[in-house]
Amino acid sequence: MNDQPYLVPALPTQFEEEIKKSLFITYLARTPSIEAAKAFVEEVKTKHSDARHNCWGFVAGRPEDSMKWGFSDDGEPSGTAGKPILAQLSGSGVGEITAVVTRYSGGIKLGTGGLVKAYGGGVQQALKTLQTIEKKITTNLLLELDYGFMPIVQSLYPQFGAxxxxxxxxxxxxxxVEIEVRQVSNFSQTIINKSGAKVNITALD
Structure with a gap:
């Protein structure tokens, strides 16, 4: 299990641009799971059911966890929409994120290179305005102790962010107690040292 924190979207964002009379609307949102990512895609598809294409890509977990990536060209030529969208997301270092790019076609063909640039570029621009927060990887510990040790344990909370x-x-x-995974070892060892090993610590997750 990777215990390092990573960035996730703080708020949804969108970016709109017109390229050769085609309107491209890029939506970004936080989606903590593949199910949430697919639900967001459906939400945008419903909103823009009159659009010719709603292409998408998602990184539904840690930024580097390719098992939770997905994309679709939604009727555009293969490789011109979903892959450039996903490339921007996976290269951003942000996790739990889905991008849906809606295209209203203006009748002028953009060509494969133009499409790649339009879909990838829209996501790139949207990412520039995206606000992110750090997601810490936490776990729960059960502490069993005599009443006399409570002040010792509670005094350690601020130091370890528990x-x-x-x-x-x-x-x-x-x-x-909820605590960052990467702090568990030091927190536990400090309690053991300060209590003379009289506090029983069990990981719950």
Whole structure:
């Protein structure tokens, strides 16, 4: 499992341009799964059901996870739309993103080179205006401890960016803490050191 954070879209964005009387509208949105990506494609297709082409590409997970990539030329000549769209997305370093480019044809042929440039260029321009946020890879830990160790554990939250999700109080305190995967080892080791190994730590995910 790759525990490094990566960028994802913060907000949807779009870019519009006219090329030789054809109107190209590029939509970008965050889609955390292949299902979400396909749903977004369908949403745009429904919105522009009168358009001749709604071509698309998606990177539905980590930017480098090609198992979650997809694209379609949607009736344009093979390789002129979906691949250039995906090339821009996969090269952007942004994950969980889908691009749909709607084309209203103006009757003038663009040729294969012109189409590649139009579809890829629209996504490139849209990416320039895209706001992104960092997605941290987190996991949940169950901590079982005596009441006396609670202040020690809670004092470590800010240092490791941990967040207490829930706490159950019986003979022992059972706390569920969300923390970045890459911080788990140091966080756990620090707790063990400070508690004399008296806090039981279990990974839940």
């Amino acid at each position: 967040v207490e999700v829930s706490a159950e109080y019986s003979e022992l305190v059972k706390m569920v």
